Amino acid sequence: MSVKVAQVVPLRRLPRTKGVFDYEVPAQAIVEVGDLVQIPFKSSLVEGIVFDIKTGEATIKNLKSIGNTLIPGCANRRQLSLIFWLANYSGVSLATAAKLVLPFKPTSRFIISPIKNKPIIKDKAGLKPINIIFSSLSAKEQVVDSLVKQVINRGQQVLLLVPEISLITEWTNRFKNNLVVSYSGNEKTSNSRSAWRDIRSGQAKIIIGTRAVLWLNYFNLGGIIIDQAENESFIQSEQNPRYDTLMVANYLAKLWSASLAQISPAPRLENWQAVQKGNQGWQEISAVSAKLKVIDLKTSRRVFKSGLISAELKTTVDKVLSRGKKILLYLNRRGGATSSTCEDCGLVAICPQCQRSLVQSNNQNELVCFHCDYKQNVVIPCPHCGGLSVNYAGGGIGKLALEAKKLWPSAKILTLEDKFNESQTNLANQADIILGSRTAVRAVANMPLAMSVLVRADAELLLPEFRSVERLWQLTRYLTLQSAELVVQTSNPDHYLWSSLMTRDLALFYRSEMRLRKKYLYPPLVKLIRFTCQNKIEKSAQKQAGSLVDILKKSLPPDAEIIGPYPDYYRLRSTNWRWHILIKHALNYEPANLWPLLPDDVIIDNNPWFILS
Template sequence: MNRVRCLILNAALGPLDYRVPDGMEVEPGSVVACPLGPRTVIGIVWEAKRLPGTDVPAEKLRPLREVLPVPGLPAPLRRLIEWTADYYCASLASVARMALSSGGALKGPATMTEYRLSGGLPERMTPQRQAAIEALEGEQANIRELSGMAGVSEGVLRGLVNQGVLEPVEVDCDRPYDHADPDFAQPALSPQQRDVADRFIDAVSARKFAPFLLDGVTGSGKTETYFEPVAEALRLGRQVLVLLPEIALTEAFLARFEARFGAAPVLWHSSLKSTERRRAWRAVAGGSAQVVVGARSALFLPFARLGLIVVDEAHEVSFKQDDGVRYNARDVAVMRAHFEAAPVILASATPALESLQMAESGVYTRVELPSRFGGAQMPVIGTIDLTEEKPGAGQWLAPRLVAGIEERLARGEQSLLFLNRRGYAPLTLCRNCGYRFQCPNCSAWLVEHRFSKRLACHHCGHETAPPATCPDCGEPDCMVACGPGVERIADEVAERLPEARVFVATSDTLNSPGRAAEFIAMVEAGAIDVIVGTQLVTKGFHFPELTLVGVVDADLGLEGGDLRAGERTYQQVAQVAGRAGRGSKPGEVLIQTRHPEAAVIAALAAGDRDAFYDAETEGRRLAGAPPFGRWAAIIVSSEDDTEARMAANRIGDTRPQVEDCMILGPAPAPLSLLRGRYRYRLLINARRSVQLQDIIRSWLGAVHHPPGVRVAVDIDPYSFV
């Protein structure tokens, strides 16, 4: 092979051909350094017949500069990159970039210097030095990362290094991870769990593609059940990938994993330090990483011997990426298992309608765990009609729910209040003139956060201090909070039950695995009486003393006309209800609603999941909506509203006329301004027989736009804002 075609990690360039210098050995998947003008860029050698390109005369080809010292991307991963780019109408380069997500990993073996506290004290103690020493107890990292942990400047830390308070430690960047032992602690499974686990073990041993839907009620022991095929994969020398929807869930999962296997798994998520990402990437590529637990991006790691994929809480919306390559990790996980010839387990107590339909049609094998482990009973569910049992003025909790919390306090048990709304209040306005505090970058209200004393946009991250006077009329002390967020509910609990120890659990307070671990320890130690939380607490946590769950506003998720609003509300409430009564004590769930007759609320109260799913399925079938039809969205945006609108109109004017395919729009997006960009949307609804991606590529490829316009395609959209 004296010439190769390389996939350059630049979507605008496309594949390029290069000459292979004498003595250099490359093969498909090799990661190489390529000349591009005066620069050197990273490329991946690809099978030429699978990539478009032009056969440039050999004498015009520039030579590759080097093969980087990492294993090449395996063929199954290359096929996954091709499939993902094709299905989600993305460029090959943008998908391939996710597989090379650690630049440091491409540099070969290395050591680095990290720092840790030596136990000494500085000659002169300052408030900043004191804060740094307290914050860095037990930590080890480079100066930049320690600076972020301690909240002080790098100069402060370098001063501590000079005085011997921080000592250097030479670290092998690629030191091996502790070895997981598949026989470390054999669990006592119920007969039902053993039957399911044995089916999974047989699939791992067969080394064939086998998609499973593990449908088990909350508390049925799904994790323990899928740990057994994990153990079998380890015995066979195969690697395992476990996907979790939230970083905050990893600490609870890690404790269970380590108790079963005697060592922690390899982690992969956005909060890892760059050195940790490098170490993990190289261990995965080299085959020494046995089990990887990660967020959706872990799907594109270059596993050497992948033998099993598990997607826990597979129904979760957070598995769908809403920017960049807009892929659904649940579906991509199934395709990765297909290309790797390995089983994949989608585990959930409330499976997505699409997954249930795949099981119904025989594509997935459905295995069920219909009862809780160890004799624990499902909680009793009741509704509180807020039109009849009204909270007091300025209050949001009905008397019956407050009485239930009081009973638990008296018995030394714990309660959980669920409201999927961060902050103190979703809207803040001026009581004098009615001015509403809005984000300058988005068409969204600023949310008041009293804990941090900020007004914040939950879409773009813009924050500002609450002003002393109204920006419009100048009235002082005029701000009025409208509606409840979790902080407001926590305040109400503290006011009505002053003896209760309350904790607000959201992505603001549990924004790292360490903080999540502290929260879990406090709950398990009985140091918290009432948890007030968002969707973060609806899954993954097991608290035996938690016996009451109150859903503050079950109607909240039904607003906005989302295609999946009913299904999503059912999943969230059913999941949070599953936190109650997981130990030996019976649990109770109280759902506050103004619409107890709504199908989703009635199904939850009756505990009749099948009736809800049957009705939802029939509604989707009649509407030609997923899983019976196809949806796709085209989002046009620009920093100039006129430019965005004209570009969207050009796309709309050239829409193809295709049988069994309806194209709606363009229209301003519900969130018409996001992060400073004006947005317009088109929505496509088609039968499953329509070659939707081919139509979209051909249609959009013929329309040209100014440089400031972005056009994004979202196949199988979950967000309609």
């Protein structure tokens, strides 16, 4: 007997090897590819998305039947193709990837009809990718305005991707006279449903959102614009499926034959190289940047003994404050001192939970671990030798704040080191000096600054991550957008990063960085995969990682390099100890054949942004 068989992906957590499940379509039922349906799965009724429908003789006896259709046309075929690609790329089950397309739980009150008017997809095969480097915020805004209008004039939807939720409002206000919908994935359920419905129906013409917006059901997507394309918030690295927004956007643009524009003050090296190889080129607009001043800490006297602020920096800040202007002091270290060591026996205070060095708190009465929130009182005498002398080395935001208050007692000083929230921007507007880490940078975003200061640039320049210099390059380029002057305190004044900023030669930076990548064989010369084993017992995580290496040695091509196992930089994540294995492999190697060999609790990060944590 001829029957219709639907291949359905249940929206449940499943092993990575599980794909579609076959269900019989009842004779009178109307079921189409992309419908959200109710299916019997194991011992309960669950939601599932129809990925395919086949007609033929039933090959399985007692095939279960599909239940009600909950949302007709919940996903379009392009979305399903995107989900297939993502599951294969990131090494997760189709079910895990498919959950992304439905941002809310369906209810009986949420009634939606199939799309009656199918969108007309215009041929845009001749459109080339647009790659723009900007050096002023106003120039960037003009470019985005122009790109949005081009897509709207074609009668199509345009997607503007931003790295942070806080940026959505700024762009939404700019396009408030148009049919704009914003989406971040953190909205109330009612707002999430409304946005989803407007995008699906085509009523929304301009869609602005973070990476979560990639997975929604577009009516007629004609263009994708990525603002601050270098931003690492575009990397989904904390939960499955792990992916890079730029890769997904590129694939989505191809599915829709849509135009794609990436806009950045400092593109990622991989993107820079790919564009150059493709003979597309980067277009630099408004090539005006902040004045750069580099202070050599090897020769410059400090105001305080073992202090963070040099005499030269103090003089520069004095001049800016005398004009009533605003200053950012950037330091990516929290607390007072960054380590506490007994001068008699050399014992270093270590966190008993995650083995990180304990940091002196801002009030100097406690030792704290900012990774796991462990705290303890300063212990004198030394518990190991009874010594009374403790050396507090290094310096964080707490120490910087104390120095700043002593040097500029009449200035309004704002210290920011907690997680970012929008109220911090209001506080920053009222301050003369804003000091802190990347939270402070976000708080002063788009705020005109007379001067930005990297107080200890070497703290990030010398981090043991292959992208550490690139990340600092991106930060400094971003700060030059809103600062009249950029001051850098460093013990490496001749580093190519500062030379490229001084000469305003972007290519110099990328050429120099590429030489190092070639020397040590990192992307874009090779591709990376990081496998992570985690367990509440560290030795168990380490043992599993060792066993995984044995599996990989038998399965990887001879030219692949296995590094590890090695412990996570932070050792303990939440309540789990983590051990990693890093694979370097050739650009033309497809690693998806490895996924079925791995235990389901192994985390796969294909093309990781960080390798140590």
